[in-house]
Amino acid sequence: MSQPDPNDIAFARMNAVQPEWIGLRRLGDLPGLDRRVVLHAGPPFDRFAAIPAALRNSLSNIVRREGWAVDQGQALTLLESGDVVIEPAQNHGVYVPLAGAAGPSTMLIEVADRASGRSAFSPINEGMVHCTRLGILHEDLIAHLRWLDDILAPWISERLGQAPLPLFPLLKQAIAHEDDCHSRTIAGSEALVAALLAIKPAGTGDGQLAAFLHGAPAFALNVWMATCGLIASAAAGVAGSDLVTHAGGNGVHFGYHLAGNPGHWHLVPAPAIRGDVGAGFAQSAPLPALGDSAIVDVLGLGGQILATAAPVRAALAAHLPADATTRPATFLHGVLDGFGALAATDAAKVRATNTGPIILLGIIDGHGRFGRVGGGCVVGDDKTFPN
Template sequence: MSAEANARALGLIEAAEPVLTGVTTAREALQLDDLELGHAGPPFETPDAIPRLVLNALAGAAVHEGWTNSVESARQKILDGAIRLHSNHDLGTVSPMAGVVRPSQKLMRVENRAGAGVVYATLAESGRRALRFGVYDEASAAGLRWVDDVLAEALAAALPAEGLPVFPLVADGVALGDDVHQRNIGGMMAFIRALPALDDPCRAWLFANPQHFLNYAMAAAKLALDRADGVPGSSIVTAISRNGVHCGIRVAGTGKRWFTAKAVLPVGGFFAPFTIDDAQADLGDSAIVEAYGLGGAIAHASPEIARTMGRDWDEATDAGRVMRQLYIGKNPVIAPALCGEPGVGLGLDARRVVEAGQPVRIHTGIGHKDGQSGWIGVGVAEAPLACFSAAVQALGEGS
């Protein structure tokens, strides 16, 4: 039953064709109302559990929406429950790091050209001191306004009338050495090339901020993986996400249920003078790309990101090949030379993860736990084995 169910889930994932089709607001797209915010990862058990980085990002979003005039009062409204919080995955979107989504925020619509399914991508702002890392000040607020008022409108106007397919851009990026999690230079080049009508200031900004492309890849991965949601008996992973306290996964056979374990500390390359002692436990919706088969799962195809993270190349190549064994299929579109005949995996199988005793490798950004210092490094984290063990047990129990 499991093999048949997984083959069905894999077929649904493989058939998806995510296409960027336009820009809207979170209020319209996600029915996100006043005094409601989205965040990365599974839901928090209580407001008191929210880490400082995420709390500051949520508070900054509340101020930006005009619900209060200070970050301090916004924090209190969140802790008191006056501002309602939702997991992004439940809303129909994904966003990196703190992952905060606010009602007036501009989102990119991502449609499945091959059938049903729509998700929404957030538009990442620039710099190390950004809202997704917990920073809200005059500079980050100005950056948010520019993304919403200038970049989003320019992108909407430049999109082809038939939409812009995402996975071919991802494939181009991977061929140029992207892992599509912490390195997106090739993908951004392909994205800009596909939008010849885009004005020069916006093109220059995108070239300077290649990680902006990650958000489109994340949404495309979610759209594809969501196609398998609810396939009875399937152990294919449909989401991996972290909120700075817990890492959670979902599998096709149990639908929207989260299976969680304590989030780990990322290790890797820190920007001076920061060290692992400053690091926030792993967070963000961005591990959806690992669930799809990219990021840490293709560590052996991205030499430059290994250098950036301070990882030995032999370690990275070995780790990537180990990760490949956890996927039941082969991606038909993305095929970098360094992956060889096995190609890029598709269909992460929770049962294989448990049988191998192998946590899933995640390439991740690292934020400062103080929620003020911003982005402090790039490293490797893991989706803990306990998440997958719990999911497999639930499948066995039929729940």
């Protein structure tokens, strides 16, 4: 009798997940995180000096938000000395976009699978103005982070406490409206906000909250990141499986985990992003692949559903490979029932065919001065997912 294929076993575990947005949790309430720690995207850094300036800005912003330092200089001193520990978010089941960061006070979206009792997390999307994900310093950013945690989070929690949101129906709705669920999340954001308001409409004093949510077209991204992270990580621990369970970049390295080797970061130099930098940012220093949002693409969304995301395909036409709409069938393992599309990157297939996922990414200025300076993609190959 032939033995079951480890990748089939791993994929079945992914396919069994039924993600629901059940609430929000403080990062410091997660196991082992009630301490002086700041989380970042992608794999770990081997030394503080390797951290790009943009990410240092975000880490220092969180240290200041926590009240551990009064200014950036003091914050950087605490980080460099190790008095505040710096760790990869995905090591704790948390997914952080771009140059973002999170600390113990950060309120996290919790997406859960009731059958298994597992959860995955991501910070609330910060909107379009004051964002740690941009890697910049701004005098109003600390206050905005506290507003997200202290005002917006309880408003959302009140609604989810009455009725958790099953996410596959909303994800399918977003895809049907040409979202790729990574670089374009407009329809998904509208659907999530509408679902929250359907549970309990905005009150007379909720104008600022409603205005923020309706003006945050990337609001859904963090929900989709936690959703994809929850699904992909369900396969962790299946011996012999080459399916990717975690993935992300830190601006220096790109890293991933395989189901058959849980907890181990496989590292490669962060690949450059194919894309356009805005005309006003000639003095920027564009970082290579950055952010935990890569998990969306390696699971099968983002750059893998460009066939149904015409606006994204048109915007990136100059930078996409000729096989952009057909290549997913080369390396994705099977059809995920939850969103009815191919899913789960098989690293062995990527190596065998030299064809890997298209990962859609924003381009961040590494100097930490200009924030997001453009957008584009990484085209995966055997150098992105080597042995």
